Amino acid sequence: QKEVEQDPGPLSVPEGAIVSLNCTYSNSAFQYFMWYRQYSRKGPELLMYTYSSGNKEDGRFTAQVDKSSKYISLFIRDSQPSDSATYLCAMSPILTGGGNKLTFGTGTQLKVEL
Amino acid sequence: DTGVSQDPRHKITKRGQNVTFRCDPISEHNRLYWYRQTLGQGPEFLTYFQNEAQLEKSRLLSDRFSAERPKGSFSTLEIQRTEQGDSAMYLCAVGTGGDTIYFGEGSWLTVV
Numbered sequence: 001q002k003e004v005e006q007d008p009g010p011l012s013v014p015e016g017a018i019v020s021l022n023c024t025y026s027n028s029a030f031q032y033f034m035w036y037r038q039y040s041r042k043g044p045e046l047l048m049y050t051y052s053s054g055n056k057e058d059g060r061f062t063a064q065v066d067k068s069s070k071y072i073s074l075f076i077r078d079s080q081p082s083d084s085a086t087y088l089c090a091m092s093p094i095l096t097g098g099g100n101k102l103t104f105g106t107g108t109q110l111k112v113e114l
Numbered sequence: 115d116t117g118v119s120q121d122p123r124h125k126i127t128k129r130g131q132n133v134t135f136r137c138d139p140i141s142e143h144n145r146l147y148w149y150r151q152t153l154g155q156g157p158e159f160l161t162y163f164q165n166e167a168q169l170e171k172s173r174l175l176s177d178r179f180s181a182e183r184p185k186g187s188f189s190t191l192e193i194q195r196t197e198q199g200d201s202a203m204y205l206c207a208v209g210t211g212g213d214t215i216y217f218g219e220g221s222w223l224t225v226v
């Protein structure tokens with residue numbers, strides 16, 4: 001079993017829809033949670049970053065972390081065709097003086113259609 | 115602009131040849147990472163530098179792989195005797211003063 005599970009999709013939604021993307025994880029040590037967006041043949045772009053449990057909002061994006069359920073979500077409101085990409089969740093434990101080694105999900109491919 | 119430049123962006127090589135990728139952070143970052151991403155998968159951690167010191171290496175980094183960061187600025191990742199299974203995107207990333215990590219555009223490797 002992988003430490004981080006993410007449905008690969010593809011997920012297809014109409015423009016303007018609310019999109020919900022999710023990841024589950026098994027490692028209780030994870031404390032930092034990130035969402036990256038990746039366009040085809042490009043590097044991952046950091047979208048959202050949260051520490052521990054709770055919600056964080058940035059424009060049309062909301063990240064939620066439920067550590068009791070080991071479940072994280074990314075919501076995209078008023079989705080646009082330009083949101084079509086692969087969305088990767090990533091997480092890491094508390095820094096212990098070393099590097100912030102991220103464990104990624106497989107990514108969910110999202111397509112927003114006109 | 116991610117602030118991380120990678121070169122070359124694409125490389126096609128024959129099996130058995132050596133390849134080297136370079137990563138140039140635009141500004142100073144004491145933490146630098148290499149990840150590998152294959153099609154349909156998320157990036158996987160390969161190795162990590164704190165300044166010029168290589169502090170951690172993944173089991174994925176076989177003896178054919180070597181990474182350096184000689185002056186604590188740019189970094190190189192060399193793959194010797196390439197195999198078809200090495201075909202992937204090799205991503206360089208840097209850590210800021212906080213806990214976030216920013217990736218470059220990646221270097222695509224195809225081994226034929």
